Amino acid sequence: MxxxxxxxxxxxxxxxLLVGMNRTGYYFTHxxxxxxxxxxxxxxxxxxxxxxxxxxxxTHDENNEHACTGCSACELACPNGSIKIIxxxxxxxxxxxxxxxxxxxYHLELCTMCGLCVEACPTAAINMANTxxxxxxxxxLLTKRLNKPDSKLKAGVE
Amino acid sequence: MVEEIGKTAEGDLIINVGPQHPATHGVLxxxxxxxxxxxxxxxxxxxxxxxxxxxMCESLTYRQFIYxxxxxxxxxxHINNHACALTVEKGLGVExxxxxxxxRVLMDELTRIAxxxxxxxxxAMDLGAFTPFFHAFRERESINDIMEETCxxxxxxxxxxxxxxxxxxxxxxxxxxxxxxxxxxxxIHEYDELVTGNIIFQNRMKGxxxxxxxxxxxxxxxxPAARGSGVSCDIRKxxxxxxxxxxxxxxxxxxxxxxxxxxLVRLREMNESxxxxxxxxxxxxxxxxxxxxxxxxxxxxxxxxxxxxxxxGELGVYIVSEGGTTPYRIKxxxxxxxxLSCLDHITRGGKIGDLIASMGTLxxxxxxxxx
Numbered sequence: 001m002x003x004x005x006x007x008x009x010x011x012x013x014x015x016x017l018l019v020g021m022n023r024t025g026y027y028f029t030h031x032x033x034x035x036x037x038x039x040x041x042x043x044x045x046x047x048x049x050x051x052x053x054x055x056x057x058x059t060h061d062e063n064n065e066h067a068c069t070g071c072s073a074c075e076l077a078c079p080n081g082s083i084k085i086i087x088x089x090x091x092x093x094x095x096x097x098x099x100x101x102x103x104x105x106y107h108l109e110l111c112t113m114c115g116l117c118v119e120a121c122p123t124a125a126i127n128m129a130n131t132x133x134x135x136x137x138x139x140x141l142l143t144k145r146l147n148k149p150d151s152k153l154k155a156g157v158e
Numbered sequence: 159m160v161e162e163i164g165k166t167a168e169g170d171l172i173i174n175v176g177p178q179h180p181a182t183h184g185v186l187x188x189x190x191x192x193x194x195x196x197x198x199x200x201x202x203x204x205x206x207x208x209x210x211x212x213x214m215c216e217s218l219t220y221r222q223f224i225y226x227x228x229x230x231x232x233x234x235x236h237i238n239n240h241a242c243a244l245t246v247e248k249g250l251g252v253e254x255x256x257x258x259x260x261x262r263v264l265m266d267e268l269t270r271i272a273x274x275x276x277x278x279x280x281x282a283m284d285l286g287a288f289t290p291f292f293h294a295f296r297e298r299e300s301i302n303d304i305m306e307e308t309c310x311x312x313x314x315x316x317x318x319x320x321x322x323x324x325x326x327x328x329x330x331x332x333x334x335x336x337x338x339x340x341x342x343x344x345x346i347h348e349y350d351e352l353v354t355g356n357i358i359f360q361n362r363m364k365g366x367x368x369x370x371x372x373x374x375x376x377x378x379x380x381x382p383a384a385r386g387s388g389v390s391c392d393i394r395k396x397x398x399x400x401x402x403x404x405x406x407x408x409x410x411x412x413x414x415x416x417x418x419x420x421x422l423v424r425l426r427e428m429n430e431s432x433x434x435x436x437x438x439x440x441x442x443x444x445x446x447x448x449x450x451x452x453x454x455x456x457x458x459x460x461x462x463x464x465x466x467x468x469x470x471g472e473l474g475v476y477i478v479s480e481g482g483t484t485p486y487r488i489k490x491x492x493x494x495x496x497x498l499s500c501l502d503h504i505t506r507g508g509k510i511g512d513l514i515a516s517m518g519t520l521x522x523x524x525x526x527x528x529x
Contacts, residue, residue, distance in 0.1 A: 013357035023351045024289060035296060051310040051328065079222035114225040114316040119324065120453075128310065 052130040053113040056083070056106055058146040059127060065154040066147055068125035070101035074117035082110035083117060100153060104146040108134060123157050166191060170198055177206045181284050181514045184524030188501075188513075195509050200502045208528040215488040220246045220320060220455040223488070228314035230492060231526035233273040234468040236265045239318040244399060245464040245475045246320040249457035255446040258322035259400045264438055265309075265317065266466075267431040268335070271342075272301040273469035274424045274431075277521045281421070282353050284518040285362055290352050297345060300338045307334065320455060322448030335439050342432060349425065363418035367504040367516030370415055377503065378496040381471025382427060383520050386420035388413040393467040407434050420519040456483055470494055470521055494526035 027033065039046065048054075060066050070087045088102035118127055126146070136142060164172050170193050177187040185206035191199040211230060215223040224242045228235035240262055247254065279294030302312045308328040309315040317324050328334075353359050369379065374387040384391050392409040394402040410426045412419035457479035465474040471493025478487040497520045505513050 016355045016357045016360075019351050020353075020356055023348055035299075049307040049310075049328075051308070051325070052306055053310040077221070079218050079225055112225060112314070113311065114314075115310060115324065116221065116225070116316075119319075 048130040048132070050130065051128075052132070053115050053128040054131045055108055055113070055129055055134065056111065056117060056126050056146065057129040058104060058125055058148075060148055060151055061154070064148060064151045066125055066151050067123040067154050067157045068101050068104060068147060069123060069153065069157060070099055071122065073120045073122060074126060077116045077120035079114065079116065080110045080112060082107040101147055106144045106146050107142065108144060109139065109142040175513075177203075182517070182524070183280060183522060186498075186522065186524050186527070190510070190513070192510060195511070197505050197508055197510055197513060200505050200513070202498055202501065204528055206528065207525050209525075211529045212488050212490060216485055219483050220457065220485070223485070224318065224320075225314070225316045227490070228316055229525060230490065230529055231468060231470060231473070231494065231523050232313055233276060233523055234269050234470065235314050236269040236317060237466055237468040238473065239316060240266060241464055241466040241468075241473050241475045243318040243320050244466065245462050245477050246455065246457065248464055249460070249462045249477065249479060250320065250451065250455065252321055252449050252451060254322055254400075254449055256401075256443045257445040258447050258449070260438055260442050261323050261327060261447065262318060263400055263402065263405075264335070264435060264442075265305075265315075265323075267434045268301050268304065270431045270469045271428050272298050274428050275301075277424060277469075278349065278353070281518040281521075282359075284514045285359060287353065287356075287359070290349075293345070293348060293352065297338075297342055300334075300341060304331065304334045304338065307331070319448070321451040322446070324448075326447045327442070332439060332442070335435065339432060339436065339439075346429075354421075354425065360418065362512070362515050363416065363421060363519075365416050365418075366508065366512045367417045367519065368415050369500060369504050373500065373503055374415070377500040379471070379500050380496060381467070381469070381493050381521075382410075382423040383420055383471065383497050383500075385410055386412045386423045386519075387415035391472065393465055393472055397465065399464070399466060405434055405437060407431075417515055417519040424521070454483055456481065457485070465491070468493055470523065470526065471497060490529060492526045492529060494523050498522055498527055 058066050058068060070085055072085050075083045075085050084105040085101065086103040086105065087099055089097045090100045092098050113128070115128060134142070166172060170191050173190050173192060175188040175190060176182045177185040182188070187203040187206060189201040189203060190197060209229070211226050214226060218226070224239050227238040227242050231238055275294045275298045279291035282290035305315060306312050308331050309317040309324075369383070369387045371387045371389055374384045374389045379387075379389075380391050388411055390396070390409060390411060393399075395409045407430045410423050410430060412423050457477070459479055459481040462477045462479070463474060465472055472491070473493055474491030476489040476491070477485050480486040501517060501520065505516050508516070
């Protein structure tokens with residue numbers, strides 16, 4: 001009886017190894033089922049989903065106008081302090097003082113891409129772009145100014 | 159007393175595994191006392207990846223602190239965020255829309271499958287089989303793609319917010335999940351063919367790292383590791399949250415308590431998660447994805463506790479509020495820490511070759527232990 005069990009064990013062991021090898025051999029001969037992507041060679045064809053959170057950007061239209069009123073809601077919502085808003089006061093033609101944004105400072109090196117600033121923005125001025133290659137040689141380049149030079153607030157946005 | 163470097167007074171050898179060791183899946187440092195090949199003692203040294211998340215959370219508001227919990231157990235980030243969101247909602251007394259509840263449960267179960275798949279690949283890699291790792295990643299990638307499309311990130315999603323979920327589901331979501339279910343059912347038999355039935359694998363797992371039912375309870379082990387010892391501890395069944403009490407699924411239990419039992423529990427748990435997703439994917443109710451909450455959240459004075467079942471076990475979130483906008487104290491009861499505490503018990507008296515196999519079946523995530 002001992003011998004029968006012994007040979008049964010050997011048979012079972014050999015069978016289990018062959019079943020596994022069969023699976024490996026299947027993929028060895030079926031190249032079409034291989035799904036790896038060869039990044040960065042496929043950079044031109046790589047499509048990321050539009051919701052992918054890569055970095056914060058401010059949308060500007062063709063007249064170089066944005067929708068940021070400088071309310072600092074994003075600065076308050078940010079858990080890491082990666083946003084700093086510097087405001088200035090514009091003098092309107094009627095001689096009234098009006099608060100406007102001077103510089104929207106964005107520290108990419110502190111950002112964790114949580115998306116809370118975009119959630120908090122009441123005028124949808126900022127959103128998340130799906131760029132993801134952020135490596136630079138100089139750390140200073142990671143501190144960005146999001147509002148373009150000479151850009152203005154869109155008319156009708158309060 | 160240590161008389162000679164690397165030796166105890168009895169002449170036993172002391173060796174270090176880690177903190178930089180590929181089989182510890184992170185910066186876990188084990189100090190092992192060896193008598194020949196037999197393990198006499200295993201002493202984990204922690205703190206290499208401590209980021210003081212609990213203390214950091216005290217200076218963040220109730221909306222902000224949730225993102226940092228994705229960095230604890232990064233393989234079940236959704237479930238961590240879910241636990242925090244549930245605790246804050248408990249304090250606020252907000253009613254969550256039905257659609258948000260279903261979305262949350264769907265995401266939790268997808269995360270659980272992704273986590274168990276990564277564990278399966280890494281477990282086989284610990285034992286020297288490299289191919290299963292790639293097989294596991296094939297299915298896991300399709301889950302990550304679903305997450306990326308709907309939540310906007312692959313691992314640290316920050317999708318659950320107090321009151322519901324951050325954005326509505328992507329229009330493609332249902333089709334993507336259905337094609338994932340199809341792929342999973344085509345490929346799941348490979349897992350058994352490649353690893354489960356393999357004689358070398360079975361000989362290394364069966365009867366190794368035995369954790370008795372009593373020991374599992376006394377060490378506070380939860381999750382699949384405890385269910386492999388026959389301890390019924392599934393929070394989804396025992397203390398149902400969200401819509402888990404209306405769903406049809408089984409709590410997977412094995413009684414052997416060895417490494418192989420823990421392995422089988424996780425494999426079968428993936429099938430239970432598939433069952434839950436199949437029940438929900440065609441029945442997502444219409445409606446709001448987020449309840450209306452105030453812009454600045456303030457919890458009333460008091461203490462709030464909520465526990466959920468992550469892929470690794472029971473996660474408890476305890477918030478003490480003084481009535482302000484930030485928590486006074488936050489404590490996370492992480493499953494990894496309690497599961498690690500039984501490592502000495504299950505490996506003592508065994509061979510050093512079995513240490514990695516036993517540790518692999520506990521499914522440790524080191525940032526979850528240190529926080």
